[in-house]
Amino acid sequence: MLTRLASTSHEELHRVEDRDSGLRGYIALHSTRLGPAAGGLRMRTYDSDAAAIDDVLNLSRGMSYKNAAAGLPLGGGKAVIMGDPSRDKTPEMLRAMGRAINALQGRYWTAEDMGMAPEDMAEIARETRFVAGLDHGQYASGDPSPITAKGVFNAMRAGAAQVFGSDDLAGRHVAVQGLGHVGWHLCRLLHEVGARLSVADMDARCVTRAVRELGANVVPLSRIHATQADIFAPCAIGGILNARTIPEIQARLVAGAANNQLATPEDAATLHTRGILYLPDYVANGGGIINVAAEILQIPDSGPWVAERLDAMQATMAKILTRAEGEDLSPARVADRMIEDQLLQVAV
Ligand code: NAD
Incomplete structure (x- = not known):
């Protein structure tokens, strides 16, 4: 079979x-x-x-890059x-x-x-021990979404420091696409620091909840990427950054959790040319795999281990942004190159 x-x-x-x-x-x-x-x-x-x-x-190639960027001893x-x-x-x-x-x-x-x-x-898990993301068990790591959201939030602050000259998100207007597991946690973190939220989701219930609990402004599904906001946070579907949407984006920073946000690798260059800072998704959203890795690697009381790796992930993002600015390249291109070099240096 x-x-x-x-x-x-x-x-x-x-x-x-x-x-x-x-x-x-x-x-x-x-x-x-x-x-x-x-x-x-x-x-x-x-x-x-x-x-x-x-x-x-x-997807498996993407996991090699994501795991390497998160500093994990895991392949893809x-x-x-x-x-x-x-x-x-x-x-x-x-x-x-x-x-x-x-x-x-x-x-x-x-x-x-x-x-x-x-x-x-x-x-x-009844058939194999090579499975993680379990709710029960000695090393069970449970839902990775809150950690993913925290990583995206940290990345967003690093991006904001470069674009707006301050990592303080208070008063910043963030347009969030998708209020699912990660998007919702991200919105809560943003609300806590005083950011202003515009949101869109196909599920009317979470939109209503965001209005009620977080004072969010509602944007039609098809226009969330074009919101007149400081930051656009894609937290739903892949391919959202494409030839049709990029010319309509008003935000100067794109930082979200969704996997494969770029429809094509060339779209990273288009964003860069338009002066929009796009944070490479597989670096920004690596918190989830860090959380899962603690279970795979059987780290006891993994809280500090996870926190340490989230900090390292943030340092990696900062390094990527600094290099990208210095070389006038898109951070996505710099990230790919950095990870490819890292993988090549590992003995087979
Ligand atoms: P989810 O399924 O819980 O939430 C996705 C939300 O997006 C849902 O509420 C859905 O209604 C909404 N949605 C779908 N299509 C939409 C559209 N066209 N416009 C607006 N809203 C739309 O998923 P999640 O776990 O929150 O993950 C969100 C994204 O982040 C996915 O791309 C996922 O691959 C990626 N990601 C998630 C994690 C994690 O820890 N969960 C980790 C890394 C990456």
């Missing part, structure tokens, strides 16, 4: 199939240079196997299940995925991603 496929760009690519449970998916290990490949399990519908392979290859990996999580997900399917992950003997560690919840990880 685990079939290894050829890949020129990744260390390993596997097709996962289980007829009895209907499981169809892929696991990709981009790099194990820094340690076991770690990255979440995503479940969503794909138009084709080729689309699922594309996704798992891109990812797994996908093809199907609608609300309709097709079954305990049998998750357990079959657990057996496939187990067969990789710890070269890949999984956790939650889109379409997965802690209880699904618990099901997978």
